[in-house]
Amino acid sequence: DPTSGQMQFEAWGHKQGPLHGLPISTPYLTKDYLQQKRFQAQSNGTTYVYDFPDMFRQALMRLWEEHVEMHPDEDVPACLLNCVELVLxxxxxxxxxxxxxxxxxxxxxxxxxxxxxxxxxxxxDVIVIANDITFLLGTFGPQEDLLFFKASERARQMAIPRLYISANSGARIGLAEEVKHLFNVAWVDPSNPDKGYKYLYLTPENFKKVSAVNSVNAELTEICWPYCW
Structure with missing residues (x-):
């Protein structure tokens, strides 16, 4: 700053960041909620889902800048992208x-x-659908499947393109949290787990704990000693 003599941050490009014009001694803000989401997505090798609209906007800006260079009589429009979320x-x-x-x-x-x-x-208009990798690794459950179906149906009804940006780890297998740590495994060969397992089971004591809250469907068996569910 020629007036104060202080060293200041200056943005490079037409878009100014939050630190533009501030002294270089200004402390960085701690990570907010979205920054944590972005870091989580980047750790999984992809982009945070809510950053995709801005990526579309930046791509449109580049298209218009190239177009204006070839057609100097035209200007870049003030609005490049309108975006509204589709929810259930x-x-x-x-x-x-x-x-x-x-x-x-x-x-x-x-x-x-x-x-x-x-x-x-x-x-x-286009319909854009994307997985949120930060929500249970973007896995598909009933609600995700329904939103995908409804949004795809909307695209067909409007006769417009549908874009799907995939970043997920497949189907979500639902399992009650209170049951997970109680399961036991009946191995084919306990000394060599690589041979696989016969079934998963609950001891009578653990079965009583979870059956009271209707968290498991099981059948009584005497295959494992003395008996189990």
């Missing part, structure tokens, strides 16, 4: 909703985006 309401209906990033309660996120491109300056 209490009746499992797909509705459009404006909400903050990271408010999703399932591992799937969908949007209706309007892209303003040089070819379609008045805008073109």
């Amino acid at each position: 309401d209490g009746q499992q209906r797909l509705v459009e909703q404006k909400r903050l990033p990271g408010e999703n309660d399932v591992g799937m996120v969908a949007w209706r985006m309007t892209l303003f491109t040089p070819e379609y300056p008045n805008g073109r």
Whole structure:
């Protein structure tokens, strides 16, 4: 700063960051909720799902900058992307909703985006669906499957493209947390687990604990001594 003589941060490019113009002695802020989500996604080798709309916006900016270079009489539009999230309401209906990033309660996120491109300056709608790798590793459960189906159905109804950005670890196998640490394994050969197992079982004592809360369906067997479920 020529006035104060202080060294300041200065953004490189047309977009100014949060530290632009501040003294270089300004402490960095601690990681907020979204930064933690971004770090978690990057640790899994992918991008945080709520950063995809901004990536689309940056790609559109590049397209327009290249277009304006070839057509100097045209300008980059003020709005490059309109984006509204598609969510399931209490009746499992797909509705459009404006909400903050990271408010999703399932591992799937969908949007209706309007892209303003040089070819379609008045805008073109697309449906974008993506996994949230930070929510149970983006696994598919009933709610994720329903959102995917409903959003895909909306694209077909509107006769517009549907884009799916996949970053997941497959289907989610639901298992009651109170049961997980109680299971025992009946190995084919206890000295060599690589040979596989016969079945999973619960001792009578553990079965009583979880059957009272209806967390397990089991059959009594006498194969393992003295007997188990």
